[in-house]
Amino acid sequence: MPAQTISNSIAIVHPIELDHGRNAEVWDVDGKRYIDFVGGIGVLNLGHCNPAVVAAIQAQAARLTHSAFNAVPHTPYLQLMERLVAFIGLSYPASGMLTNSGAEAAENALKIARGVTRRTAVVAFDGGFHGRTLATLNLNGKVAPYKQGIGLLPGPVYHLPYPSPDNDVSVDQALKAMERLFSVEIDVNEVACFILEPIQGEGGFLALEPAFARHLRQFCDERGILLIVDEIQSGFGRTGQRFGFGRLGIEPDLLLLGKSIAGGVPLGAVVGRRQLMDTLQRGALGGTYSGNPIACAAALASLEQMSDSNLATWGERQEKAIVERYQRWKASGLSAYLGRLTGTGAMRGIELVNADGSPAPQALATLLQTTREAGLLIMPSGKYRHIVRLLAPLTIEPEVFEEGLDILERCLAGLSA
Incomplete structure (x- = not known):
């Protein structure tokens, strides 16, 4: 090397x-x-x-290698977003945006959550991993090696224990920690969103207790807090279902996607409730390479195989x-x-x-x-x-x-x- x-x-x-x-x-x-x-x-x-993904990449590369979608839209982006929303199968009207990575999806979800709620605080979970960018570092429930030597991170972000049968943290313990958080550390009315993984990846493949997820969904609904579900690693069939949130009996307000979305080509996405995705002013979301035509073609070929x-x-x-x-x-x-x-x-x-x-x-x-x-x-x-x-x-x-x-x-x- x-x-x-x-x-x-x-x-x-x-x-x-x-x-x-x-x-x-x-x-x-x-x-x-x-x-x-x-x-x-x-x-x-x-x-x-994957042969179908390779063929799609080759065919798209011969037609159009790039167009910044927010400057000049292109067909693969439009086709993928329609297909992706249908594939996720949420019960509510949904829309989204494509990104270059899972971390970028998380960053944009934070922007949306702040814009919708006019609040800034985020609650994440011990052991969680949401990316390596400056804002997502703060979400991660682990210091070494991601946060060491970086200094102050953008916030405020608070962490709770992650209840799972795989780590001996019970639902009751997590709920008591949440009660303490809002009694001692921060006013619940300052919280914009919770962010969690249905099955933690970097944290050791720990599966979230469904009872806690259902309680959290109700808690967020009652207080105007968004629930962001990170399926960057657990999505696209890794759990035997399309996405891991299905086993929890909940739906997210915003869903983070990446990794296996495009068969190895860099791509991510934020998909969620349409009224949330439309809250920020025009121009607040986008990116030069986000939703590159070749990546979109690879994703379409991937989804075609994921029946x-x-x-x-x-x-x-x-x-x-x-x-x-x-x-x-x-x-x-x-x-x-x-x-x-x-x-x-x-x-x-x-x-x-x-x-x-x-x-x-x-x-x-x-x-x-x-x-x-x-x-x-x-x-x-x-x-x-x-x-x-x-x-x-x-x-x-x-x-x-x-x-x-x-x-x-x-x-x-x-x-x-």
Whole structure:
């Protein structure tokens, strides 16, 4: 890797150099093959170089490579927004805007929330991750490494515990923390929005308790507070459904999208209640590259493949394989480090813990290396980087997925205390 020309502030998980990929397999510049359980950190639900996406990119590149939509509109943007709103399937009239990334979607959602409510405060959750831009850093429920050395961040932002069966935080504990927040820290009438992930990604694939989500939805409705749901990582089939908010029994006011929206091409979106999306004055939303024609074409080709039957089949097959393997590993005592299985659907994490139940990041650091050497790429997550994040393409061939799990099994068994 050209170390002298790459900032050392970029942390590399796997120090290899990829050359090409196909679905869930990638090859480095030396020709070594790897099974990819990273998936571009949730970007490649349809795999590397999905044929339909590649064909759409090639066809669009020959017609129109760019037009800034807010200057001169173009057909792919118009087609995608109509298709995307229909795909999300909200019960209310919805509209949206395209962005370059998930973080940019979050930033624009904050602008909309402030403009609608005329309030500035935001409530986010411990362990949450919403981006690396200056405003989204403040939303993240984790200091290291994202906020260290940055100084004062735009605010005000407050954080609450994230209630999940995967982290021992109960609904009651979260509600008591929320009651304290509005009794001690801030007037609830100053809060513009709550922002949450239905299943935390960076936080360790923790699934939100539906009862809390329903309570929060009612709380926001009664106080004129917007509820922003971040589905940048959990969306587009990762949970076995189109989006994770469906399992919670709620609908968001604003929905953040990104990652697997366009098969690997940079694209994001904010979609929400039409009256909210239309609140800011003309010109307040937009961007030079936002909704680039090539990215829109890739997204249209991606959505075409994401039928409910396909998403259910892919998600159920992958979930079944992961759960069965984990249960067998746990029953056999495969590894003293094996902790909980977190998440839902095909969005699963495997916790590594020490004998006393404390996080074992050193074990995961070893596992990252041994699996890579054996031909499998995995990704860390969680507050202490102690949870294996499984993000294989949903389209992975069953035999390749089993091969990857075999490698993970061998390497887990080889971890020494």
